[in-house]
Amino acid sequence: xxxxxxxxxxxxxxxxxxxxxxxxxxxxxxxxxxxxxxxxxxxxxxxxxxxxxxxxxxxxxxxxxxxxxxxxxxxxxxxxxxxxxxxxxxxxxxxxxxxxxxxxxxxxxxxxxxxxxxxxxxxxxxxxxxxxxxxxxxxxxxxxxxxxxxxxxxxxxxxxxxx
Numbered sequence: 549x550x551x552x553x554x555x556x557x558x559x560x561x562x563x564x565x566x567x568x569x570x571x572x573x574x575x576x577x578x579x580x581x582x583x584x585x586x587x588x589x590x591x592x593x594x595x596x597x598x599x600x601x602x603x604x605x606x607x608x609x610x611x612x613x614x615x616x617x618x619x620x621x622x623x624x625x626x627x628x629x630x631x632x633x634x635x636x637x638x639x640x641x642x643x644x645x646x647x648x649x650x651x652x653x654x655x656x657x658x659x660x661x662x663x664x665x666x667x668x669x670x671x672x673x674x675x676x677x678x679x680x681x682x683x684x685x686x687x688x689x690x691x692x693x694x695x696x697x698x699x700x701x702x703x704x705x706x707x708x709x710x711x
Contacts, residue, residue: 590651590709590710590711591635591637591661591709591710595635595636595637595661596635596659596660596661597661598634598635599631599632599634599635599637599660599661599678600660600661600678600680602630602631602634602635603627603631603661603678603680603686604680604686604697606618606622606627606630606631606686606695607686607694607695607696607697608694608695608696609621609622609627609688609694609695610622610693610694610695611623611688611689611690611691611692611693611694611695612691613691614626615627615688616629616630617630618630621688622688622695623688624643624675624676624677624687624688624689625640625641625642625643625645625646625676626641626688627677627678627686627687627688627695628643628646628663628676628677628678629641629646631678632710635661637710639710643665643673643674643675643676644672644673646663646665646673646676646708646710647663647665647673647676647706647708649710649711650663650665650708650709650710650711651708651709651710651711652706652707652708653707653708653709654707655705655707657707658679658707659679659681660679660680660681661678661679662678662679662707662708662709663676663677663678663679663707663708663709663710664676664677664678664679664685664687664700664705664706664707665705665706665707665708666702666704666705667704667705667706668704675687679707680697683699683700684697684698684699684700685697685698685700
């Protein structure tokens with residue numbers, strides 16, 4: 549059966565429109581426009597090196613609730629935020645927000661500069677530090693203490709990579 553000329557001309561345009569809409573829907577299901585690969589925003593090797601160097605350099609700075617600088621002291625998430633900012637990486641302010649904004653990684657794939665989250669439940673985080681490697685973490689522990697590198701003391705931890 550032969551279709552009228554106007555329908556034959558409209559069919560390729562409709563098909564092209566349908567293909568475009570399908571491709572657009574598929575790309576939005578994968579990620580929004582401008583979003584690269586999932587690991588594109590993860591730290592570069594240079595940033596990992598900077599994070600580890602700056603984290604170690606803060607050892608001895610006193611704990612201060614709400615503290616975000618070496619001059620005023622650090623709380624745990626303020627310490628992480630400060631160290632990451634020196635590597636030109638923006639992370640949220642609180643440990644729970646940092647947990648939500650990171651990509652979960654296995655303990656085996658963690659490297660110096662990754663984040664270590666300490667859990668009070670499966671999803672609730674009460675503390676954060678920066679992985680130093682070999683089962684150690686740099687962290688701002690609690691009032692009366694100073695930033696230190698210590699052995700991870702519990703199994704109720706997860707590891708994350710800043711996005």
